[in-house]
Amino acid sequence: MNAATAPDILSPEFAEDPYSAYRVMRESHPLIWHEPTASYVISRYRDVVRAFKEPVFTSRNYDWQLEPVHGRTILQMDGREHSTKRNLVASAFRGKDLAEKFVPVIERNSAGLIDGFRATGSVDLVAEYATRFPIDVIVDMLGLPTSDHDLFHRWYTTIMAFLANLSGDEEVTRAGLATKAEFEDYLLPIVAERRQHPGEDLLSVLCTAEIDGVVMTEQEIKAFCSLLLVAGGETTDKAITSVMRNLVAHPEQLRAVRDDRSLIPAAFAETLRLTPPVHMIMRQPAEDVELSGGTVEAGRTVTCLIGAANRDPEQYADPDTFDLHRPDLDMSRAYTAGANHTAFALGRHFCVGALLARTELEIGISQLLDAMDDIRFTDGAAPPEHGVFTRAPQSLRLTFTPTS
Numbered sequence: 001m002n003a004a005t006a007p008d009i010l011s012p013e014f015a016e017d018p019y020s021a022y023r024v025m026r027e028s029h030p031l032i033w034h035e036p037t038a039s040y041v042i043s044r045y046r047d048v049v050r051a052f053k054e055p056v057f058t059s060r061n062y063d064w065q066l067e068p069v070h071g072r073t074i075l076q077m078d079g080r081e082h083s084t085k086r087n088l089v090a091s092a093f094r095g096k097d098l099a100e101k102f103v104p105v106i107e108r109n110s111a112g113l114i115d116g117f118r119a120t121g122s123v124d125l126v127a128e129y130a131t132r133f134p135i136d137v138i139v140d141m142l143g144l145p146t147s148d149h150d151l152f153h154r155w156y157t158t159i160m161a162f163l164a165n166l167s168g169d170e171e172v173t174r175a176g177l178a179t180k181a182e183f184e185d186y187l188l189p190i191v192a193e194r195r196q197h198p199g200e201d202l203l204s205v206l207c208t209a210e211i212d213g214v215v216m217t218e219q220e221i222k223a224f225c226s227l228l229l230v231a232g233g234e235t236t237d238k239a240i241t242s243v244m245r246n247l248v249a250h251p252e253q254l255r256a257v258r259d260d261r262s263l264i265p266a267a268f269a270e271t272l273r274l275t276p277p278v279h280m281i282m283r284q285p286a287e288d289v290e291l292s293g294g295t296v297e298a299g300r301t302v303t304c305l306i307g308a309a310n311r312d313p314e315q316y317a318d319p320d321t322f323d324l325h326r327p328d329l330d331m332s333r334a335y336t337a338g339a340n341h342t343a344f345a346l347g348r349h350f351c352v353g354a355l356l357a358r359t360e361l362e363i364g365i366s367q368l369l370d371a372m373d374d375i376r377f378t379d380g381a382a383p384p385e386h387g388v389f390t391r392a393p394q395s396l397r398l399t400f401t402p403t404s
Ligand code: HEM
Pocket: 059, 074, 075, 076, 086, 138, 227, 228, 231, 232, 233, 235, 236, 239, 277, 278, 281, 282, 343, 344, 345, 346, 348, 349, 350, 351, 352, 353, 354, 356, 357
């Protein structure tokens, strides 16, 4: 790629290999005005970290990016409103609730899917496991019927497409808006019912949670559940696929993880750094701000390239290499807002589901390794990644020896 030309995040070359483009951007074009998305594109680690951490970078971009399909969610809130509403939901995703209520749900859903292919010696891990597992977990956690899985899968695919619709395709917009209406018709009667008769499930927790007299409205609960399908489904799906791909591509590291399962969080964290599920997150500064390469005017959209920041050589030695033992990735804080990678964002919107995702990965990867010995790529080589906004292989065909 010619260093004189700024890479175009909507070009076919970029979709094929964003990592080469990220290098050119970090080195020679740290601030690009990208007309088709009407946004500034930033790629250096220090700029992306600032955009996530400094309050001047608001998340008002979600007013148009997500609110039309979800309704108003914590993603677009700030200040006291954000902290109150985030606290209402956060406890369900950590500590006692996570360990006691949801670990059995995670174990059961993962084991059930593995049972479907464990005896066969081959699997497309994306189709038969990764796209189903996290969404089944959320649906189960919410206390909704898993038999509606296909419905949820269709909804989250159209919502995700709406979010990633950088080129403004009208059909994608229409499908996203139709999904919002369908989801509302589906969920609001269930929310009303759980308000009256709460159980132990996550939806009941959301219906009854209260801090200083503040409760979530029915619309807010519906919006949050809709957000969960995307935020917790697509992302974790891609994370599992990429962790397995990275491990199978590095047999000695796969062996280390097989022998010592306490290395799974490190393999996951290194995957989040090298091949993150979410490559782009937007922000909207409330005032003019100086970043590498110039000024971003108040109110403009900034596209923060997580995938580029996470490979910045100023931050990580040998950044394009997968190394679950790397000393420059802080493994002890990789799932907290003190992380030194950007895959979960940072600051006040740091992913509320990071610990849930880690638990799903710990259980899922461990169960997969228990069931599958001698794992190889069926096609002889690692499959290519796919996607610009979110990214992972579209299929991961593996051949293995079933364990007895
Ligand atoms: C590997 C898996 C995951 C990745 C890579 C990921 C990534 C992210 C990122 C980048 C953000 C920040 C968005 C922004 O600031 O604009 C975020 C926020 C969020 N995530 Fe995750 N996520 C994952 C798993 C989950 C799971 C399992 C859940 C819940 C079921 C979840 C729920 C949320 C929510 C509710 C927010 C909004 C937090 C706020 O605005 O305060 N995520 N996630």
